[in-house]
Every structure is written in structure tokens, then in C-alpha cells.
Amino acid sequence: MATLQARHKVTTSPRKSEPATTVHKLFTTAIDKRQHLLDEDTNALRLFDGIGDGMPDVFLETFAGRWLIATRDSRMSRDVKDFLEESAKTVYWKRLDDHQKEDPKHLCGPEQNETFLARESGLNYHISFQSGYSQGIFLDQRENRKRVREFSQPGQRILNTFAYTGAFSVAAAAAGATTTTLDLSQPYLDWAKDNLSANGIDPSEHYFCKGDTFHWLKRFARQGRTFHGIILDPPTFSRDDKGKVFRVERDYHRLAELAASCLEPGGWILASTNIRKMTLQEFIQEASRRLPKNAQITPLHMPEEYPGEQYLKSLWITLP
Structure with missing residues (x-):
């Protein structure tokens, strides 16, 4: 890299x-x-x-x-x-x-001054101290990556939105699933390919989409393209190329609804946010506002090495 x-x-x-x-x-x-x-x-x-x-x-x-x-x-x-x-x-x-x-x-x-490899749960990730504010992997998602790997199976299709450097994609692909990695940044998509390669996984056997997550979810729904699992970990605030603003506290339900429309029966969604001004219960209410009433929602805990502020809210959502 x-x-x-x-x-x-x-x-x-x-x-x-x-x-x-x-x-x-x-x-x-x-x-x-x-x-x-x-x-x-x-x-x-x-x-x-x-x-x-x-x-x-x-x-x-x-x-x-x-x-x-x-x-x-x-x-x-x-x-x-x-x-x-x-x-x-x-x-x-x-x-x-x-x-x-x-x-x-x-x-x-x-x-x-060079990119180097670090390991988490037996998987390799490229790390850089010269590539901006984040170093290539969000360590607070450690347990969530393990869960994605556990619930991904060979032959399944897993969609990783707002993917950054594709750490969740690596976890799912390591379990044998075919991944689609989606992000606005081509450099991050390239970084995700490098992360797959660092684990002996051929990036050419997986899919990479550059662009807005809302746009791609609508497109997948029109095409009838579905997934067995979808990861949703958006920034707390963003603005698309048309100037439309996304805020977790008021718009996450739209994101979850679109993801649900692309989900296989019995599929799962990992919904996550690090917004601090919402309680876990408020996040559950917002994320599930337009989901089927019989959706099963399980709150997930932060890893044990985070005894301080429980800022990361994560939900495991299973649809019938």
C-alpha cells in the first residue's frame, strides 16, 4: 500500500x-x-x-x-x-x-512510517499512522466482527456498507461468504482489497461498490439483489452529493428499512452507531421504527476492554 x-x-x-x-x-x-x-x-x-x-x-x-x-x-x-x-x-x-x-x-x-500488519482474532489488517485520523480498523468493533464471522457461512452473500477499510468484509470472507464492500472512497476500497489479500483471500472473488449507501441499497432492491447479512455502521452525520443530510438520530430508520428490503428471509442486520447523545433504547426505537413488528432485536455489548463510556450501540436484528 x-x-x-x-x-x-x-x-x-x-x-x-x-x-x-x-x-x-x-x-x-x-x-x-x-x-x-x-x-x-x-x-x-x-x-x-x-x-x-x-x-x-x-x-x-x-x-x-x-x-x-x-x-x-x-x-x-x-x-x-x-x-x-x-x-x-x-x-x-x-x-x-x-x-x-x-x-x-x-x-x-x-x-x-510504513504501513504494517496487525492481527485480530487470527485475521490480518493493514495499519497506518500516516493515513489520517483513523488507523485502518476500529478496535471497538472487535466482538461484532467475531459475531459476523460466526454467522457468515460459505455460499452466503454479505453486504458491508460504509465499509471503510473492509474489516467486516474480511471477517465474513474468512468464513467463506461472498462479500460486497461498499464505500464512498476508492482508496478505502483499495485498502479493503489489500486486507483481503493479507488473509489469503482473492479480492477478485468478491464485489466492491463505490458510492452512496442509500443509492446502492435502492439499486439492489430494484434489481432484486439480496443478502444473507448486512452491516450498517454509518457516520453520525453525512451529506450526499445532492446536499441531502443524514443524521443517525433522525434518519437511521430509513437506512434500516432500505437494508431490510435487500435481506434474504431469515437474514440479519448488524446495526451500529457511536453517537453519544442517544441512549441505547432511543437507538433501538429509531433503528426499528419501520422494520416488521416481528423483527428480533438483540442489543450487543462493547468488548470487555472498554469499561469506560459505553458509547458504541450495536443491535443484532433478525428478520423472519
Whole structure:
């Protein structure tokens, strides 16, 4: 895959600093609690989850031994930086800013300027610290990917909408299903093909669609093209090429209804959103508003390594 190189000057501040021994203990305790999840099949995981591990607005993830620290503060305490430097790991820093979506900045350790592979549940994914705000996989969907793999079977057709780099497609294809990967971005579709190839799966045996999910779902319905499973994980806000706005809190029901029209009898939908201003019950009501009354809806939990804010809402919807 093509990579971009970027170098940034990182500044730190001693303000809001906690005792170093406390910071060190919080990090080591959190990391130790997750050791049972790390093995030869999984080396990409959240290691520290903000308030859930005792330090608000600080999040640490590992990708094949490279660390990504994320903070909501534009400055990092000296004690946090000391812990990261002592780790001797490659560490990049991402600031969680709603307005500025920039590459992570190199903080300490060897630089990682090339795309590399990380593993989750025995599957490989290309990771990049130089390709924008997201690194190639959303780790909070770990359990959902395992579920998609479990419920996908050889000969089935699985549609992955808003697919980003196609991680759900990899999970379904690894189970033998034929996948259709749909996204607005051609670079992300190419990334998805690379992810399939990284797992010994021939991308030419799967389908890739570039464009708007609403447009493609309507087109599939007109063509009578159906799927045994559909993944819906849209952004909380988007605008199509005609200027029409989509908001999860008011429009998700339209998306779910369109997906249901393309579903095989007995098929499933994984409906997901990371919107924070909706409760789980509100999301259930919105997503199911136009679904058949006998649809079975099962709320899914976030992975155990996320003891903090339960922001990710996921539903497993089965239609008769």
C-alpha cells in the first residue's frame, strides 16, 4: 500500500500532572488486566480506556506492538509522557478534536512510517499512522466482527456498507461468504482489497461498490439483489452529493428499512452507531421504527476492554 511520511514536533506540558507513581500504576494495572486477550491471534487491542481505567480522556491502543495514545487535551502531562518513553515502544499521539482530524504525531520510540500488519482474532489488517485520523480498523468493533464471522457461512452473500477499510468484509470472507464492500472512497476500497489479500483471500472473488449507501441499497432492491447479512455502521452525520443530510438520530430508520428490503428471509442486520447523545433504547426505537413488528432485536455489548463510556450501540436484528 502507498504510505505518506509526516513529521511533527510534539510539545508536552507539566500542567494537570498526577503523581508519576499513580500514573504508572494506572497504566500497568490496565494493561495487565488485558493480557489474557493478547496472544498470537490478537495483537491489536485497547489497553487503557479513559475513565474506565481511572484517567479521564486518555486512551491507549496497541497495534502489533506499536502504541497509539489518544487524548482530548491538546497537551500531555509529563508523567504520562514519562511512562510512554519508559515503555521503549513506538508511540504516536492522536488528539481527539471534533474539528481537526489530523494524523497522529510521532511521540517517542522508533518511527513507523510504513504501513504494517496487525492481527485480530487470527485475521490480518493493514495499519497506518500516516493515513489520517483513523488507523485502518476500529478496535471497538472487535466482538461484532467475531459475531459476523460466526454467522457468515460459505455460499452466503454479505453486504458491508460504509465499509471503510473492509474489516467486516474480511471477517465474513474468512468464513467463506461472498462479500460486497461498499464505500464512498476508492482508496478505502483499495485498502479493503489489500486486507483481503493479507488473509489469503482473492479480492477478485468478491464485489466492491463505490458510492452512496442509500443509492446502492435502492439499486439492489430494484434489481432484486439480496443478502444473507448486512452491516450498517454509518457516520453520525453525512451529506450526499445532492446536499441531502443524514443524521443517525433522525434518519437511521430509513437506512434500516432500505437494508431490510435487500435481506434474504431469515437474514440479519448488524446495526451500529457511536453517537453519544442517544441512549441505547432511543437507538433501538429509531433503528426499528419501520422494520416488521416481528423483527428480533438483540442489543450487543462493547468488548470487555472498554469499561469506560459505553458509547458504541450495536443491535443484532433478525428478520423472519
